[in-house]
Amino acid sequence: MNAVFLLFALSHPLGQAESTLECIEREVSAVVEKARPSVVQVIGKAAGDGFQNIAEPAETKSSGFIVSADGAILTDVGGIRTARQIFVLFHDGRRLEATVAGVDFTTAIALLRVNAGGLKPVVFAEPGAIRQGAIAILISNPAGLTHSSSVGFVSGVERSISVGGVRYDDMLQTSAAVQSGDGGGLLANSRGLAVGMIHSRYVPDGLNPDPTGFLRPVPRNGFDFLPAGGPSIGFATPASTLRFVAERLMKHGRVTRGWAGVAMRRATQYSIVTEVCKEGPAWKAGLRKDDKVLEFDGEPAVNLSTIRRKVIETVGSKPVKVRVLRAGAAVDLDLTIETEPGP
Amino acid sequence: MDKACLEIRDLMALGADAEPNERIAIESHVSICAECARELGDTRSLLGNLALLREGDMPAGAAERIWRSLQSGIPTLKASEASPSGPGRRRPLFLAWSTRVAAMLVIGLSIGFTVRSIGWRHVESAGFAEDAEDSRPTFVSEKHRYEAGEGRESEVPSTGTKDAQTFILAPVPAIQHHLPLVDQILEQGVIRF
Numbered sequence: 001m002n003a004v005f006l007l008f009a010l011s012h013p014l015g016q017a018e019s020t021l022e023c024i025e026r027e028v029s030a031v032v033e034k035a036r037p038s039v040v041q042v043i044g045k046a047a048g049d050g051f052q053n054i055a056e057p058a059e060t061k062s063s064g065f066i067v068s069a070d071g072a073i074l075t076d077v078g079g080i081r082t083a084r085q086i087f088v089l090f091h092d093g094r095r096l097e098a099t100v101a102g103v104d105f106t107t108a109i110a111l112l113r114v115n116a117g118g119l120k121p122v123v124f125a126e127p128g129a130i131r132q133g134a135i136a137i138l139i140s141n142p143a144g145l146t147h148s149s150s151v152g153f154v155s156g157v158e159r160s161i162s163v164g165g166v167r168y169d170d171m172l173q174t175s176a177a178v179q180s181g182d183g184g185g186l187l188a189n190s191r192g193l194a195v196g197m198i199h200s201r202y203v204p205d206g207l208n209p210d211p212t213g214f215l216r217p218v219p220r221n222g223f224d225f226l227p228a229g230g231p232s233i234g235f236a237t238p239a240s241t242l243r244f245v246a247e248r249l250m251k252h253g254r255v256t257r258g259w260a261g262v263a264m265r266r267a268t269q270y271s272i273v274t275e276v277c278k279e280g281p282a283w284k285a286g287l288r289k290d291d292k293v294l295e296f297d298g299e300p301a302v303n304l305s306t307i308r309r310k311v312i313e314t315v316g317s318k319p320v321k322v323r324v325l326r327a328g329a330a331v332d333l334d335l336t337i338e339t340e341p342g343p
Numbered sequence: 344m345d346k347a348c349l350e351i352r353d354l355m356a357l358g359a360d361a362e363p364n365e366r367i368a369i370e371s372h373v374s375i376c377a378e379c380a381r382e383l384g385d386t387r388s389l390l391g392n393l394a395l396l397r398e399g400d401m402p403a404g405a406a407e408r409i410w411r412s413l414q415s416g417i418p419t420l421k422a423s424e425a426s427p428s429g430p431g432r433r434r435p436l437f438l439a440w441s442t443r444v445a446a447m448l449v450i451g452l453s454i455g456f457t458v459r460s461i462g463w464r465h466v467e468s469a470g471f472a473e474d475a476e477d478s479r480p481t482f483v484s485e486k487h488r489y490e491a492g493e494g495r496e497s498e499v500p501s502t503g504t505k506d507a508q509t510f511i512l513a514p515v516p517a518i519q520h521h522l523p524l525v526d527q528i529l530e531q532g533v534i535r536f
Contacts, residue, residue: 062521079521081367103367108523143520160529169534181520202525235525263535274533308536 027190031137032149034192037091037120038066041141042075042098042112042184044083057082063140063185063198064088064112066119067246073112074197074246076184077103080110088114091147102249106257107168107237108199111249122186124239125193127309130172132157138176138234140185140198152176152234154195158305161235163200170305171235172196178234187236196236203232240309258314259340262287264304270294270325271301285335287322294330295323311337347372351379355386 018026044060062079066072073088080086086098098112131154138150156173174187178201187196248255261280264271273291276283287293293301297320301307314337322333351372354365361369373380 057517057519059518060521061518076521076523077367078523081364084370100367100371103371105364141520144518158532158534160531160533161525162527162529163523163525165526167529167535169536178522179520180522183522198522200523200525202528233525260536263533265530265533275535304532304534308534311536 028137028149028151031188031190031192032139035122035137035139035186035188035194036147036149038122039091039139039141039147039186040064040066040073041089041144041146042073042079043087043089043095044080045085045087046082061141061144061181062183063181065184065186065194065197066121067111067242068121068250069117069119071114071116071119072101072121072246072250073098073114074184074242075110075112076197076199077105077108077110079183080112086112088112089146090119102253102255104245104249104255106255107241107245108163108166109197109237109242109245109249111246122188122194123192124243125189125191125195127238127240127305129189129193130154130157130195130238134195135190136172136174136176136195137188137190137192138174138178138182138185138198139188140182142177142179142181144181150177155233157238159235161200161202168199168235168237170238170241170308171199172238174234174236176234178232182234193239194242195239197242199235199237201232201234244309244313256315257312257340258318258337260311260335260337264293264301266302266304267292269300269302271296271304281336281338282322285322285333287324287333287335292325293322294325295321297321312340344378348376348379351376352382355379355383358386 040063042062042064044062046058046060060079060082062076064073064075064079067074080100086100087095088098089095094116096114096116098114100110101113102111103109134154136152136154138152140148140150142148142150152175154172155175158169159171159173160167160169161171162168172187172195174196176187178185178198182198183200185198186194187198189195245255259280260282261277262273262282263275265274271293273282273287273289273293276287276289295301296307297310299307316339318337320335320337322335324331324333351369354361354369357365369383373383
């Protein structure tokens with residue numbers, strides 16, 4: 001104990017104890033310093049030769065982060081969708097041309113490759129380590145301000161959202177200040193581990209972004225104006241999905257998923273089937289809407305995120321047992337997970 | 344030419360109407376197929392040249408003359424070739440290269456002429472007609488866009504007209520900072536797999 005006290009006293013020569021705020025500040029700075037070299041700005045240059053749509057910008061800037069030391073970078077597909085040439089700006093000022101190594105439209109994630117070595121990849125947090133209320137540190141490039149940081153919380157997990165009419169499940173919700181240009185940004189936890197990648201934001205009623213992404217005051221009830229730049233809710237793709245997609249893209253250049261063809265809603269002791277895809281694996285196994293699922297592949301059907309992860313990470317066909325409650329009796333069904341059909 | 348090439352050629356024919364995922368599919372394919380990359384280069388240069396045509400006035404009767412010469416050049420189609428290949432989309436592959444070029448020329452000229460006319464009316468309705476001193480069709484100028492509080496980030500290249508107005512169709516930012524907007528928060532707790 002004395003040794004600990006001596007060490008504490010030596011680290012504070014004036015004998016002044018560090019306040020909680022100072023401690024938080026130091027920890028956050030340390031995390032930013034640790035994670036910053038892994039974050040990049042992704043610059044997509046449009047065609048500009050007539051093939052470009054007249055309604056598209058000449059240059060799109062977004063964010064991304066390094067996932068392997070030999071030059072693999074994860075980013076959001078939207079930032080490069082119109083790009084003819086892609087450049088990546090590193091924290092040390094290096095600007096390298098990148099190529100698209102693979103794209104997964106289901107998660108809107110793209111894998112870029114740059115010709116460089118010795119890069120610092122992020123380390124993904126374990127799924128169990130991501131919980132509501134955890135500190136979330138965002139490192140990204142809002143409005144082109146490279147390698148900026150912002151602090152918030154993981155304010156929700158397992159969120160389902162629709163972006164451009166496409167459904168995204170099992171998303172993280174964050175209160176970190178998410179701005180235009182943050183798409184693909186790194187959301188790190190208090191240990192500097194990657195918990196998510198910024199995917200989108202929800203702008204509450206009354207604040208409509210203009211085409212340049214700026215928020216403008218919108219009149220409400222005649223003369224009541226809301227201030228521009230109000231808060232928005234950020235959504236991020238969780239680390240488990242990122243790791244899975246990155247591994248598949250790096251290995252195969254595309255992502256194939258396992259598929260059961262079912263949607264469930266969690267109840268207290270079981271999950272309720274809300275949708276079954278006709279002629280899909282669950283349908284063929286005899287699972288029907290409003291069935292109460294007690295167990296899925298030997299595990300209680302309460303943690304749907306874990307079950308979903310297991311299913312989508314299945315390679316090829318895999319038989320699993322599904323126990324459902326029907327008319328007060330448990331019934332076992334044999335379901336074969338299949339490869340998800342292509343778009 | 345294999346099946347994948349044929350599909351990509353179909354997507355290329357959509358030009359600027361191609362969806363984002365279709366564009367990425369094109370880019371992915373041409374990175375490994377030299378023949379399709381050449382085709383894409385040709386298409387782009389053609390579209391680029393056509394885009395320039397929008398700056399000029401269309402000579403009277405030009406469209407009719409080109410269309411007449413086109414009609415004489417279009418070969419009689421077999422029934423099997425003329426059938427569309429996909430829902431809602433035409434496959435222009437049955438046209439010879441030269442015919443395609445000519446057809447696009449006509450379309451480009453017509454669209455350019457029509458768009459300019461529409462643009463002129465748009466300026467009048469916005470109350471900026473007094474700046475259009477002569478009878479030249481005019482789009483919303485960069486100056487007016489600033490006054491309207493639009494396009495603050497735009498760096499639209501000047502087309503070198505006498506009153507230094509920039510002719511554009513809509514305020515398009517030169518640089519866009521990417522972050523998609525959520526259009527709907529869905530029912531929570533329901534997970535599909």
